Amino acid sequence: MQELWEALVQAVNLIVSLDPEVMEISWRSLYISAIAIILGAVICIPIGGLIHFHDFRGKRVVINIIQTFYSIPTVVIGLFVFLFISRAGPLGGLQLLFTPAAVIIGQMLLILPVLTGMTISALNGVDKAIKDTALSLGASGSQAIWTIIGEARFAVVGALILGFGRAISEVGAAMMLGGNIKGYTRVLTTAISLETQRGELVLALALGIILIAIALVINVIVNIFLQRY
């Protein structure tokens, strides 16, 4: 267990000394996953709302399918996107493979089902009486929808945090689509994988601790923000 302690010390050292390479990798991790989650949110929250507020045939089936894709392996997402954006693939002309954009696309696709499904669950969790009350107090249809979304905000933000967690911690898609190129597409998880491969176990663990620390900071900020409103 000596290694665990060493890793902790090294993680603190790396953070305190603002090690340029670690800072760069951490920042890249954060920014790639943040863009993925923002794009995901913009797509998924409205879709989740649409599915929740509309009754249609096969709604349960759609929700079932969405929930099934929660468990899609990150490597499969990576492989899927790889086949599309590899130069031999249909989108090869965009030259996206081995760029940060490719990683963003992979992570975004990875979290789409989670975000959509959790948005639906969040909206389901809101008491139906609230919608009726809002309507009876003279709110228009869209105002009632906004009210419900507002009531569900904690759960929706929870979904975003979960999605962010899945995005920033995944390694399969980032490795396959980004290629772990030093100074360009190397993120925390692929760096951890590389250092493990090199046998630098303590450094790998230290990078893992830094990733957790980033998640902690994000969570604290989000929670403060939520409590304000």
Place this chain on the structure above:
Amino acid sequence: MKNLKLFAVISCIILVLVSGIFLGCSPNAPQTPSAKPQVSSDNISQTKAFPVRAPVQRFKIATTTSLYDTGLWSYLEPLFEKKYDVEMDIVYAGTGIALEYGRRGDVDALVVHDPEAENKFIADGYGINRRYFAYNYFIILGPESDPAGIKGLTPEEAFKKIYKAGMQDPGKVKFVSRGDNSGTHSKEKLIWQAAGYKYEDIEKSGPWYIEAGKGMGPCLLMASELGAYILADISTSLAYKGKITLVPLVEKGQLFLNVYAVMAINPDKITTAKMLPAANNFINWLMSDEVQDIIATYGVAEYGRSLFNPLKGGNCKEPGCPKLEDYTVPVK
């Protein structure tokens, strides 16, 4: 109404961020894949920090894991980038997947070490301008107790003994195979063949044979944990010296020669490969005195001997060594 306001605010923030992303990257986005190659453009590094899209064409190579795990590329990369003012991206992969990247046109040059697979790749028209720039040897490592008793044998004899002992007592004698179609894996198959076995039979013969499916470094760590025998290139084993408990047991054998080749992707076959000039620069640079001298000394300070042997000066004289013109004549 408070909630409504909150959501309006959040929506606005999201909108601004998203539009910022798109606006931010659109001026740099290459319009078409046929944009003319900018091998030595001077705006390459200006957006180095965190570009969403590649601002200019980047020179991508796929390299075998042994050269990456030993840290040689991390050392050479900045030197090449500085000298030729080009942004080089290095993706590390076993020879099998590296060749696949090449076939799909996802990289511009390859560094591999599997002569047979290379020959086929070139014969199929994907690769051109192959040159050699370094060599080393494979070795068989194993636990110090050497339960199969292979010390000092030839590679073929050693494999025979490991097989027999492994079949008899799989608890004690194990063999870790890369199992990933890498150059090392190909070499392993060759040695099984030379020892008189069919690889398909070996693969399925029992629990003593462990197919790891990982890079050279991870396989060494795995073999060390399991107390297993393993075929490895000498450079990676040296680089992992402090991390593994295995010792070299078989170090001599004609089959053990391991030559590293570099080649460009053929733009006539893969029309999306636009970086041939950079690839040629790279190939010639690896053969240059500058790099050959670096290779001759790389690792000496740390491991007491160099990790790779340069071809310069014709040190490699065994059968199987590349011909003089294949490591001295520059490509065009």
